Amino acid sequence: xxxxxxxxxxxxxxxxxxxxxxxxxxxxxxxxxxxxxxxxxxxxxxxxxxxxxxxxxxxxxxxxxxxxxxxxxxxxxxxxxxxxxxxxxxxxxxxxxxxxxxxxxxxxxxxxxxxxxxxxxxxxxxxxxxxxxxxxxxxxxxxxxxxxxxxxxxxxxxxxxxxxxxxxxxxxxxxxxxxxxxxxxxxxxxxxxxxxxxxxxxxxxxxxxxxxxxxxxxxxxxxxxxxxxxxxxxxxxxxxxxxxxxxxxxxxxxxxxxxxxxxxxxxxxxxxxxxxxxxxxxxxxxxxxxxxxxxxxxxxxxxxxxxxxxxxxxxxxxxxxxxxxxxxxxxxxxxx
Numbered sequence: 001x002x003x004x005x006x007x008x009x010x011x012x013x014x015x016x017x018x019x020x021x022x023x024x025x026x027x028x029x030x031x032x033x034x035x036x037x038x039x040x041x042x043x044x045x046x047x048x049x050x051x052x053x054x055x056x057x058x059x060x061x062x063x064x065x066x067x068x069x070x071x072x073x074x075x076x077x078x079x080x081x082x083x084x085x086x087x088x089x090x091x092x093x094x095x096x097x098x099x100x101x102x103x104x105x106x107x108x109x110x111x112x113x114x115x116x117x118x119x120x121x122x123x124x125x126x127x128x129x130x131x132x133x134x135x136x137x138x139x140x141x142x143x144x145x146x147x148x149x150x151x152x153x154x155x156x157x158x159x160x161x162x163x164x165x166x167x168x169x170x171x172x173x174x175x176x177x178x179x180x181x182x183x184x185x186x187x188x189x190x191x192x193x194x195x196x197x198x199x200x201x202x203x204x205x206x207x208x209x210x211x212x213x214x215x216x217x218x219x220x221x222x223x224x225x226x227x228x229x230x231x232x233x234x235x236x237x238x239x240x241x242x243x244x245x246x247x248x249x250x251x252x253x254x255x256x257x258x259x260x261x262x263x264x265x266x267x268x269x270x271x272x273x274x275x276x277x278x279x280x281x282x283x284x285x286x287x288x289x290x291x292x293x294x295x296x297x298x299x300x301x302x303x304x305x306x307x308x309x310x311x312x313x314x315x316x317x318x319x320x321x322x323x324x325x326x327x328x329x330x331x332x333x334x335x336x
Contacts, residue, residue, distance in 0.1 A: 006295050009034035009067035009091075011058050011082060012074030013042035016096055019280050020071045023287045025050040029295045034061045037074075058082060062089035069119075069298060072096060076169065080105045083308070087116045094294050096123040098177045099311030101169040103319055106312050113308040119297050121305035124181040124314070128289040131253035135244050136185055138251055145248030147224055150186050152179045155231040155239035157277050159212065162204045170210045171197070172318040172325075176230050180317040181310060183218055183226045184335075186244060190226070190313075192219040194330045195321035201233060216321050237275030238282050256282055 008030050010021055017037070024032045032052040037043040040056040047054045053066075058074075061067055062085055069092035072082045080100045086093035099122060100106050113120055126132055139147055156175070159165065168174035172195070184190060197211030205212040212233070218226040231239075242253045255275045263271040276282045293304040313335045320331040 005029055005031045006298060007031060007033040007066055007068045009036065009061040009064075009070040010046070010052070011036045011061065011070055011072050011078075012096075013037040013039075013046040014073065017042075017071075017073035018046065019287055020073050020291075021046050021050045023291050024071070026288065027291055027295070029292065033066045034064060036061050058085060062086065062091060067091055069093065069294070075167065076101055077167075080109050083120060084109055084112065086120075087112060087118060090118060092119040092121075092294075092298050094121045094123060094291075094305070095311070097181070097311065098169065098173050098315050098318065099308070100315065101173055103312070103315055106315060110308070110312065119294070119305075120308045121294050121297070122181075122307065122311035122314075123290065124178060124306040124310065125283055125286040125290045126178055126182055127185050127306060128286040128293065129283060130285060131256075132182065132185070132242055135242060135251045135253055139186060139244050139246065143249070144244060144246030144251055147186060147244060147246045149224065149243075149245040150183060150226040151241075151243040151245070152182055152226065152228045153239060153241040154179050154228070155234035156279075157234055157238050159202055159205060159232040162208070165205060165210065166208050169318075170322060171212070171214055171230065171232070172216075172321040173315065175232070176214060176216060176228060176321065177314050177318050179216075179228045179230065180218075180314040180321075181306060182242070183228065183317075184310065184313055187218070187220040187222075187224045187226060188335075189221040190218045190317060190333060190335060191221050192330055192332055193217075193317055193320035193324055195324040197325040200231070205232065211325065214321075214325065218317070237277055238279060239275065240282060 024030045032050050035043045035047040035052040036055050038056050043054045072095040195216040197214045199206040200213045202212040213231045216228040244251045297304040320333045324331045
């Protein structure tokens with residue numbers, strides 16, 4: 001990489017904003033030059049820890065001339081508008097998922113995004129996880145023959161706070177959205193969505209009209225089947241597994257534990273500590289590699305990160321899953 005660091009403005013300093021701030025600070029190829037949050041106290045606290053000037057107005061960041069790229073980690077309702085502002089300012093943008101909660105807003109920006117000369121990347125960090133990327137690479141190389149089935153299991157340790165869940169867009173647009181993108185990492189052209197939701201344990205989630213547990217089946221254009229299992233809680237930690245099954249074999253990624261140490265005694269064998277409790281710990285490498293690939297794409301012009309179209313496709317699948325769960329019917333989709 002060039003000795004010149006990419007100057008990054010961070011918009012949004014909530015939980016995911018803190019992840020990105022720490023990731024930028026740890027990079028040898030980037031520096032945090034601006035930090036923006038409508039709650040300026042959060043921006044001030046983040047800048048004090050990681051550097052950068054502070055503002056509550058994104059327009060100040062774009063007009064500063066002191067950013068080469070922005071990371072959008074603000075509430076989802078702001079994402080489309082901020083991508084549009086980044087295009088106007090000629091500033092590259094890495095936007096957190098989901099791209100929006102309303103597909104009509106995404107489609108209204110689609111032509112402008114397609115014509116843009118900047119890099120527009122979507123924050124589907126799981127594509128950069130070593131295990132999942134390794135499986136995808138080996139599947140693409142034909143190691144297990146024709147891909148027939150993909151199984152994705154994703155369970156959080158515990159639900160997010162109710163105040164967050166109320167504005168998140170629901171489990172399909174907030175949580176399963178990662179798994180929809182992971183499904184498309186293996187099977188880009190998905191044509192059918194069938195989803196079932198349940199309220200298994202959380203009265204808070206039920207009270208806001210959402211599900212705490214879902215199972216989704218996707219069908220690809222070449223008859224691939226993808227199953228996604230989600231839960232908002234798991235007593236044993238952050239449960240992240242994936243299996244790809246093909247005509248000549250299967251590849252499996254299991255959970256990551258904090259240590260490889262196992263206990264053997266007169267009561268148990270191979271007893272291990274619970275899995276990691278926080279997504280930052282589980283996906284620390286993925287966030288770092290996501291940023292480095294974004295920086296590299298700016299330097300080379302290559303497409304190395306999920307794109308605007310990937311963000312649109314994931315939201316389309318989320319909308320279809322919501323409709324399927326509500327109606328009990330399979331929903332056909334066109335991702336073109």
